[in-house]
Amino acid sequence: MRPLPLALSLALACSAQAAETPVDPQIAALAERIRALEANAQTLQIQAADALAAAQAAQAELEQMKSDQQGAAVAEVSAQPSTGASANAFNPAIALILNGLYENHSQDPVNYQRAGFPQVGEGGPGTPGLHLGESEIAFSANIDDKFYGQLTLALESDGGEVHTGIEEAYIETTALPEGFTARAGRFYSNIGYLNSHHTHTDFFSDRPLAYQAFLGNQYGDDGVQLRWVAPTEIYLELGSEVFRGDNYPAGGAAHSGIGAKTFFAHAGGDIGVENSWLAGASVLHADAIGGEDGFSGRNNIYLFDLTWKWAPNGAFKDSGVVVRGEAFVDDRKGFVLDPEEPDALAQAWNGKRRGAYVEGLYRFSRTWDAGYRYDKLWAAADGPYASDFDPRRSTAMLTWHNSEFSLLRLQLAHDQPQPHFIDNVLTLQYQVSLGAHGAHKF
Amino acid sequence: MRKMLLWMIVVAAVISAPVQAKLRVFACEPEWGSLLTELAGDAIDVDVATSALQDVHVVEARPSLIAKMRKADLLVCSGAQLEIGWLPQLLRQAGNAKVGSGAGSFMAASQVTTLDKPASVDRSAGDVHPDGNPHVQLDPYRVLAIAKALSARLAELDAANAATYQQRLGDFETRWQAAIKGWEAKAAPLKGKAVVVHHSAWIYLLQWLGMHEIGSLEPKPGVPPTSAHLSSLIDVTKSGGAIAIISAAYQDSKPGEWLAQRTGVPALVLPFTVGGDAQAKDLFGLYDSTLDKLLGVLK
Numbered sequence: 001m002r003p004l005p006l007a008l009s010l011a012l013a014c015s016a017q018a019a020e021t022p023v024d025p026q027i028a029a030l031a032e033r034i035r036a037l038e039a040n041a042q043t044l045q046i047q048a049a050d051a052l053a054a055a056q057a058a059q060a061e062l063e064q065m066k067s068d069q070q071g072a073a074v075a076e077v078s079a080q081p082s083t084g085a086s087a088n089a090f091n092p093a094i095a096l097i098l099n100g101l102y103e104n105h106s107q108d109p110v111n112y113q114r115a116g117f118p119q120v121g122e123g124g125p126g127t128p129g130l131h132l133g134e135s136e137i138a139f140s141a142n143i144d145d146k147f148y149g150q151l152t153l154a155l156e157s158d159g160g161e162v163h164t165g166i167e168e169a170y171i172e173t174t175a176l177p178e179g180f181t182a183r184a185g186r187f188y189s190n191i192g193y194l195n196s197h198h199t200h201t202d203f204f205s206d207r208p209l210a211y212q213a214f215l216g217n218q219y220g221d222d223g224v225q226l227r228w229v230a231p232t233e234i235y236l237e238l239g240s241e242v243f244r245g246d247n248y249p250a251g252g253a254a255h256s257g258i259g260a261k262t263f264f265a266h267a268g269g270d271i272g273v274e275n276s277w278l279a280g281a282s283v284l285h286a287d288a289i290g291g292e293d294g295f296s297g298r299n300n301i302y303l304f305d306l307t308w309k310w311a312p313n314g315a316f317k318d319s320g321v322v323v324r325g326e327a328f329v330d331d332r333k334g335f336v337l338d339p340e341e342p343d344a345l346a347q348a349w350n351g352k353r354r355g356a357y358v359e360g361l362y363r364f365s366r367t368w369d370a371g372y373r374y375d376k377l378w379a380a381a382d383g384p385y386a387s388d389f390d391p392r393r394s395t396a397m398l399t400w401h402n403s404e405f406s407l408l409r410l411q412l413a414h415d416q417p418q419p420h421f422i423d424n425v426l427t428l429q430y431q432v433s434l435g436a437h438g439a440h441k442f
Numbered sequence: 443m444r445k446m447l448l449w450m451i452v453v454a455a456v457i458s459a460p461v462q463a464k465l466r467v468f469a470c471e472p473e474w475g476s477l478l479t480e481l482a483g484d485a486i487d488v489d490v491a492t493s494a495l496q497d498v499h500v501v502e503a504r505p506s507l508i509a510k511m512r513k514a515d516l517l518v519c520s521g522a523q524l525e526i527g528w529l530p531q532l533l534r535q536a537g538n539a540k541v542g543s544g545a546g547s548f549m550a551a552s553q554v555t556t557l558d559k560p561a562s563v564d565r566s567a568g569d570v571h572p573d574g575n576p577h578v579q580l581d582p583y584r585v586l587a588i589a590k591a592l593s594a595r596l597a598e599l600d601a602a603n604a605a606t607y608q609q610r611l612g613d614f615e616t617r618w619q620a621a622i623k624g625w626e627a628k629a630a631p632l633k634g635k636a637v638v639v640h641h642s643a644w645i646y647l648l649q650w651l652g653m654h655e656i657g658s659l660e661p662k663p664g665v666p667p668t669s670a671h672l673s674s675l676i677d678v679t680k681s682g683g684a685i686a687i688i689s690a691a692y693q694d695s696k697p698g699e700w701l702a703q704r705t706g707v708p709a710l711v712l713p714f715t716v717g718g719d720a721q722a723k724d725l726f727g728l729y730d731s732t733l734d735k736l737l738g739v740l741k
Contacts, residue, residue, distance in 0.1 A: 145543070148534070172534070174534075174539060174542050175539040175542070176537065176539065177539060179512050179536070179537040179538060180537055181534075181537040227537070228537070229508065229509070229512045229535070229536055229537050229538075230512075231512055231513050232509060233509060234506075234509060235505035235506060235508050235509040235512075236509075237508075237535075266505075267505070268504070268505025268506065268508075268509075269505055269506045269509070270504060270505075270506040273493065276502070276504045276505065276506065277505075278505050309502070309504075313493065313495035313496060313692075314493065314495075314496055315495060315496040315497060315692060316500075316502050317496075317497050317500045318694060366666050366694075367666060402665075403565075403568075403569070403664065403665060404500065404527070404569075404664075405565060434565075437523070437526045437527060438527075439503065439526060439527055439528055439529070439530040439531035440503065440527070440528075440531060441503055441531055441535070442502055442503050442504055442505060
């Protein structure tokens with residue numbers, strides 16, 4: 001470091017002299033010398049910095065050695081397996097969800113019918129008795145410096161046959177500027193709260209009635225998504241999706257395979273240290289051609305969601321409360337052809353149906369959660385699916401977590417899909433996750 | 443759709459127009475927030491994601507954290523998979539390419555060698571970290587090595603303030619080295635002493651002080667203490683001559699107190715990180731408080 005001031009003062013002295021001397025060659029010679037000195041000083045400076053850095057590194061290393069006399073040995077031993085596994089080091093993270101249930105229904109699911117809401121997608125009563133739930137395998141990894149990819153396969157056995165389904169298979173950008181993220185492939189829409197969450201993160205073993213009736217349990221399809229997070233103090237996310245439109249509530253891949261569109265906005269933040277909230281408003285605009293419930297026409301679904309979490313000191317691990325509600329408005333304009341009787345006349349259907357649920361979860365220790373959910377659907381007053389009765393359901397559950405990777409759940413439901421039909425359901429469920437440690441959304 | 447896109451771009455342009463002059467840093471844990479304050483002072487804005495009363499293994503990916511992550515120029519975390527349950531989710535939701543990887547992502551545990559690196563990993567052994575024990579903030583030498591690397595990273599990202607960072611690092615190093623001398627002199631009586639810990643998070647501190655761990659309240663890392671396991675610790679705690687049963691401020695103090703009642707060995711709550719008690723206002727206070735409390739049980 002020292003050569004620099006020395007060189008500088010020399011150079012200054014020289015230039016002062018040079019200014020007084022009127023003869024050209026001398027000035028040129030002096031200027032040359034100054035340049036040489038400056039260059040020299042710079043080299044010395046770089047060398048000095050390098051030496052300093054080297055000394056610092058050596059010192060740090062010494063300190064390191066001092067602080068982990070034993071650690072060095074441990075590190076050496078454990079370094080071996082990781083180098084041995086280098087060929088597999090780029091394998092995607094693999095996570096498995098296994099889940100099994102026992103259900104006892106007071107009514108035979110064959111007779112189950114929801115007044116005003118035909119059964120669609122996977123939105124019906126569960127299977128009685130012991131059965132395997134949906135098993136899920138998810139692979140995910142960064143593809144390169146600009147893309148992330150994920151594949152989620154669902155394995156389900158239905159009457160002895162095993163079905164493998166691609167639940168999600170998408171790529172997502174990681175390097176767009178200004179808070180933008182784009183996604184393409186097959187994925188669950190970001191509308192509402194629960195829709196983008198995989199069912200294994202739910203508080204209950206089944207989805208709310210509104211999800212079953214209006215989205216066939218969960219709305220996903222092939223499409224593209226663009227979302228943007230605002231650079232604000234409060235969390236604000238806006239986004240839009242375009243889907244193929246094959247799955248309920250869309251159907252028949254209308255408009256040459258661009259049959260459904262969504263817009264969604266989510267906002268959230270903290271109130272003090274102990275309270276957090278997340279709210280959203282979304283719309284799903286689906287065009288159906290011969291949809292699963294026999295509907296053809298335009299279907300706009302509006303969703304509003306609100307989640308509030310409280311935990312002492314903001315530490316939800318040991319205790320806390322979650323309250324969540326979502327409201328749906330399903331607005332249709334079109335006609336219905338009964339899929340069972342194709343020869344029957346089409347019936348016009350213009351009208352609205354509504355649905356909502358409220359659920360609460362109380363975590364009273366690190367290992368125990370208790371929860372309650374109330375569901376209701378409001379049927380249409382007229383049209384092909386008119387009903388005077390509004391289906392409703394109450395559900396209570398108790399969950400024991402041994403670790404964040406395993407849980408056992410006891411659930412009791414009092415389900416009234418029709419005026420004089422009550423299905424009391426007892427569900428016992430285990431659900432575990434293996435492999436890569438999942439990171440869950442709020 | 444097109445209209446929506448256009449609007450989103452317009453809104454983005456309007457909101458992000460005023461360019462933030464200061465480097466904005468997202469610190470996962472309070473100890474790194476405190477280190478950043480030492481190294482940069484007012485030259486940067488720091489958002490600290492968690493508090494000493496929260497278990498950083500299991501933090502919720504709250505919307506407010508996504509908003510903070512969205513605006514960050516640099517991410518400073520412990521790493522070694524400590525934040526694996528929430529940090530990847532924040533990164534994916536925030537859409538901030540600056541902090542995803544590369545210069546904008548600084549993992550403290552990657553700057554030093556970690557201890558407890560398992561030769562093989564299996565969840566039957568509890569919540570183990572394949573990259574070694576991530577709780578590196580309680581070894582002052584490692585903290586110094588991390589400080590140097592972090593200061594260099596700050597200078598790399600914010601060249602305009604490089605001189606400030608260099609000067610502040612020099613100042614911090616002088617004070618830190620002096621403090622280490624003081625701590626080591628003060629902590630001499632602790633050498634060779636044994637403790638029972640709540641979670642295996644104290645290895646760096648114990649190694650630095652020449653102390654050792656003879657038992658852990660958690661039967662496996664991350665698995666909550668069970669009464670059977672606690673009962674089995676009674677003999678170990680007594681015969682091993684433990685001076686204290688230590689837990690962090692964020693942990694449930696009941697299991698430690700239960701064992702303390704049956705063994706006569708005092709249960710001691712240590713701050714673990716900055717903000718863990720009144721004295722642990724910064725990194726210096728964290729070490730002062732930790733040593734004072736440990737020495738307190740010797741008297």
